[in-house]
Amino acid sequence: MTLDAWGDFKVDDYEHVFKEFGLSKFNYYDLTEHYLFKRKIIIAERDFDKIAKAIKNKTKFLQMTGIASSGDLHFGHKLNVDFFLLFKKLGAKSKFCISDIDAYISRDDKKMSSLEQSKENAVKNIADLIALGISPKDIYVQSNKEKEYYTFSYEISKKITRNMFEAIYGHVDLGKVGAVFLQLADILHVQLPFMFGKAPTITGIGLDQDPHARLTRDVSRKVNYDLITPSFFYFQHQSGLKEGKKMSKSEPDTAIFLNDTEKDVKKKINKSFTGGRDTVEEQKQKGGNPDICKVYEMFKFHQPDNNFLETTHDECKKGKLLCGECKQNCIKFLNEFLAQHKKKYEKALPLAKKIVNE
Numbered sequence: 251m252t253l254d255a256w257g258d259f260k261v262d263d264y265e266h267v268f269k270e271f272g273l274s275k276f277n278y279y280d281l282t283e284h285y286l287f288k289r290k291i292i293i294a295e296r297d298f299d300k301i302a303k304a305i306k307n308k309t310k311f312l313q314m315t316g317i318a319s320s321g322d323l324h325f326g327h328k329l330n331v332d333f334f335l336l337f338k339k340l341g342a343k344s345k346f347c348i349s350d351i352d353a354y355i356s357r358d359d360k361k362m363s364s365l366e367q368s369k370e371n372a373v374k375n376i377a378d379l380i381a382l383g384i385s386p387k388d389i390y391v392q393s394n395k396e397k398e399y400y401t402f403s404y405e406i407s408k409k410i411t412r413n414m415f416e417a418i419y420g421h422v423d424l425g426k427v428g429a430v431f432l433q434l435a436d437i438l439h440v441q442l443p444f445m446f447g448k449a450p451t452i453t454g455i456g457l458d459q460d461p462h463a464r465l466t467r468d469v470s471r472k473v474n475y476d477l478i479t480p481s482f483f484y485f486q487h488q489s490g491l492k493e494g495k496k497m498s499k500s501e502p503d504t505a506i507f508l509n510d511t512e513k514d515v516k517k518k519i520n521k522s523f524t525g526g527r528d529t530v531e532e533q534k535q536k537g538g539n540p541d542i543c544k545v546y547e548m549f550k551f552h553q554p555d556n557n558f559l560e561t562t563h564d565e566c567k568k569g570k571l572l573c574g575e576c577k578q579n580c581i582k583f584l585n586e587f588l589a590q591h592k593k594k595y596e597k598a599l600p601l602a603k604k605i606v607n608e
């Protein structure tokens with residue numbers, strides 16, 4: 251079995267993936283009272299014990315994550331940002347990468363025709379990240395990195411054979427090969443002397459990104475540097491608004507984007523898949539199923555009020571809350587959030603341009 255790190259399909263069979271790739275179930279929910287932990291959105295880990303000890307003992311640990319600048323950001327990306335901000339609050343020295351080179355070389359020309367297009371996306375992505383609360387000092391752009399970073403990526407490339415790559419990814423696409431060299435450099439280079447220095451490192455990813463994690467951990471033991479093998483945690487991918495899909499830049503109707511209009515949000519939420527019954531009468535009698543509902547899932551991943559979430563879940567199951575009312579609550583929640591986000595975005599845009607063009 252291979253996982254497609256560049257695909258759009260959502261992983262549903264967690265137990266099979268755990269067994270197939272040797273992941274450990276996540277059992278560190280007592281680290282913080284934050285809602286992302288209380289709701290058990292983290293589902294698996296590799297070598298997380300080192301990070302848990304660092305958090306409890308208040309010792310040095312690092313965090314590195316990022317996004318490819320292949321399009322506009324949506325609420326699935328916001329989840330990654332929320333985890334980044336949480337682990338920084340827990341003490342991590344942190345860096346957030348905008349992978350503009352990766353986005354260009356790993357996509358075909360129809361999706362990404364030039365590096366300049368990727369850099370234009372990077373400006374918008376950085377403005378979104380700053381608006382979401384990430385410090386500009388924590389953000390870097392791949393194409394603007396120091397020469398030590400690129401030297402390191404070439405050294406990484408010497409440790410990966412064709413057979414290794416094909417065994418993990420199922421193919422040898424040259425653009426994606428190059429992108430992987432940089433992704434590994436991103437995760438590992440934060441331990442180099444010119445960055446933060448040697449320390450336990452954590453990166454949060456979806457299960458479909460596990461091929462990158464396995465190769466990163468393997469290569470970290472082979473390069474001629476004194477590194478601690480990086481740790482990873484795996485969070486549930488927020489489902490797309492369509493059944494069986496995850497939120498995707500390439501399929502706009504599956505996602506709520508951070509630049510969506512009020513009209514966009516209303517249309518997408520009203521058309522989204524729910525756990526409602528066929529008729530209002532039946533739902534009042536038997537109740538709905540919030541656990542398969544995309545609207546409820548939006549609240550689960552992004553509404554920080556635990557009381558609101560519990561009430562929504564319980565009233566749906568009892569048939570007291572109907573889908574129409576729940577959708578209206580979600581539309582209101584999202585549009586209020588996006589209205590504030592857009593103000594912060596416009597304010598951050600000049601700084602984002604400076605970061606990309608420096």
